[in-house]
Amino acid sequence: MNNKYVDKFSKDFLWGGAVAANQVEGAWDVDGKGIDYTNYCVGGLMGYNPEKAKNTLYMPERKAIDFYHTYPEDIKLFSEMGFKVFRTSLSWTRIFPTGEETEPNELGLEYYDHLFDELIKYNIQPLVTISHYEMPVNLIEKYGSWRNRKLIKFYLHYCETIFKRYKDKVKLWMPFNELNNMRRNPEYVGGILGEHGHGKMQAIYQASHNMFVANASAVKLCHEIIPDSKVGAMYSLSNIYPNNCDPQTVFETMDCRRRSLFYGDVMIRGYYPTYIYRLWNENNIHIEMTSDDLKLIKENTNDFLAFSYYRTTTHEKGQKFFGDTGGDIGTPNPYLKTSDWGWQIDPTGFRYTLNELWDRYQIPLFPVENGLGAKDIVEDGKIHDPYRMDYLRQHVTAMKEAIKDGVSIMGYTWWGPIDMVSAGTFQMSKRYGFIYVDLDDQGNGTRRRIRKDSFYYYKQIIDSNGENLNEK
Numbered sequence: 001m002n003n004k005y006v007d008k009f010s011k012d013f014l015w016g017g018a019v020a021a022n023q024v025e026g027a028w029d030v031d032g033k034g035i036d037y038t039n040y041c042v043g044g045l046m047g048y049n050p051e052k053a054k055n056t057l058y059m060p061e062r063k064a065i066d067f068y069h070t071y072p073e074d075i076k077l078f079s080e081m082g083f084k085v086f087r088t089s090l091s092w093t094r095i096f097p098t099g100e101e102t103e104p105n106e107l108g109l110e111y112y113d114h115l116f117d118e119l120i121k122y123n124i125q126p127l128v129t130i131s132h133y134e135m136p137v138n139l140i141e142k143y144g145s146w147r148n149r150k151l152i153k154f155y156l157h158y159c160e161t162i163f164k165r166y167k168d169k170v171k172l173w174m175p176f177n178e179l180n181n182m183r184r185n186p187e188y189v190g191g192i193l194g195e196h197g198h199g200k201m202q203a204i205y206q207a208s209h210n211m212f213v214a215n216a217s218a219v220k221l222c223h224e225i226i227p228d229s230k231v232g233a234m235y236s237l238s239n240i241y242p243n244n245c246d247p248q249t250v251f252e253t254m255d256c257r258r259r260s261l262f263y264g265d266v267m268i269r270g271y272y273p274t275y276i277y278r279l280w281n282e283n284n285i286h287i288e289m290t291s292d293d294l295k296l297i298k299e300n301t302n303d304f305l306a307f308s309y310y311r312t313t314t315h316e317k318g319q320k321f322f323g324d325t326g327g328d329i330g331t332p333n334p335y336l337k338t339s340d341w342g343w344q345i346d347p348t349g350f351r352y353t354l355n356e357l358w359d360r361y362q363i364p365l366f367p368v369e370n371g372l373g374a375k376d377i378v379e380d381g382k383i384h385d386p387y388r389m390d391y392l393r394q395h396v397t398a399m400k401e402a403i404k405d406g407v408s409i410m411g412y413t414w415w416g417p418i419d420m421v422s423a424g425t426f427q428m429s430k431r432y433g434f435i436y437v438d439l440d441d442q443g444n445g446t447r448r449r450i451r452k453d454s455f456y457y458y459k460q461i462i463d464s465n466g467e468n469l470n471e472k
């Protein structure tokens with residue numbers, strides 16, 4: 001561990017961008033792909049409704065931005081910005097259409113071979129999320145999803161297949177996206193549907209345990225098959241502050257935060273913390289687990305901590321804990337500006353979070369999602385987006401301050417470098433990209449790509465390794 005004062009991004013800092021298969025690829029039913037959770041959602045990830053989905057004419061995530069076919073031209077644009085890393089997920093159902101086949105779908109595997117080859121051609125390292133809300137619908141409907149231990153076996157067969165296939169191409173892996181969102185949105189993270197009250201809490205923690213076992217097994221397997229790989233734990237860690245200094249408010253806020261950090265406590269420290277046993281005890285939660293599970297979890301912790309950070313909020317005494325794709329939802333903070341979608345912009349909170357996580361875990365951190373969803377206007381074929389550039393500058397500055405504070409950061413992937421379908425609302429108009437995609441919320445448009453002003457700004461940041469943040 002390096003305890004020396006550092007005031008620069010490391011030479012090998014991984015600058016890049018992040019997407020998820022279900023939000024960009026489209027091609028939802030081609031080349032043997034099976035149906036995944038997102039294909040049966042309407043109006044956003046919380047809208048799982050197979051019947052309605054089957055009758056909905058335009059399903060944004062079914063066609064998305066057609067990255068399935070356009071990846072060569074899109075990757076060329078990423079390379080023009082100087083990307084060192086590109087994060088995407090694999091669509092589980094392209095490879096195992098129902099999740100329980102013995103043999104994988106070769107066409108699905110080939111697709112990702114081509115995608116990785118294209119990245120490697122430009123010296124862009126792939127960073128792969130193994131499961132980003134794309135779980136096979138069959139596993140949800142037939143087995144009740146992650147509540148059922150059988151899922152571990154199916155998931156590990158998928159992992160083994162992709163580790164063996166891509167061992168020479170992919171060294172950075174993350175078994176699950178935002179696993180701690182199980183506590184807020186278990187529907188799309190773990191396929192937990194139709195539960196309420198105590199039953200829901202029971203299902204959340206049982207499914208989480210099964211996913212912890214799956215994660216630890218995936219870490220073990222990945223290290224065996226790809227000895228020079230690194231396997232990250234990935235969480236949603238936008239932050240929450242106490243709304244005032246009433247000690248009760250402060251304690252509740254810590255408790256809320258700890259419900260998320262719990263996931264890191266298990267996967268990174270390697271054991272269940274006492275506070276969670278207390279929570280289970282007081283809520284009559286009983287988790288089926290074996291001593292072998294606990295041993296596996298202890299011996300196979302993750303190599304780095306990846307996380308998304310978009311915003312902060314505040315907690316008031318007695319407020320219920322809940323959230324969405326961006327993090328917890330509490331009371332707005334009067335000191336912060338708010339995005340077009342009501343997300344409060346807080347770069348200092350980013351520095352705070354980086355310090356918080358480093359102090360707690362002392363393993364390399366990797367912010368793999370940070371970005372601004374905003375409305376863009378095309379004028380004379382150009383998109384001027386100073387708001388996005390401001391957000392980027394402020395968050396890169398915060399990251400640099402955290403590095404000076406002593407935090408070890410591996411890289412930074414902006415969410416998402418190209419406009420894509422929003423996960424929470426299925427809108428195209430919630431644009432994160434440095435690259436504009438000509439497509440509206442109803443699916444109209446040419447899908448033509450246009451470089452926004454922020455495209456050149458991110459290029460400048462990467463070219464100078466985070467030193468030149470001047471906006472022209």
Ligand code: BG6
Nearest residue numbers: 020177325326373422423424425
């Ligand atoms: C994260 C997800 O929770 O938030 C992404 O990992 C998602 O899939 C991102 O896109 C931003 O949320 P939204 O709803 O604006 O797309």
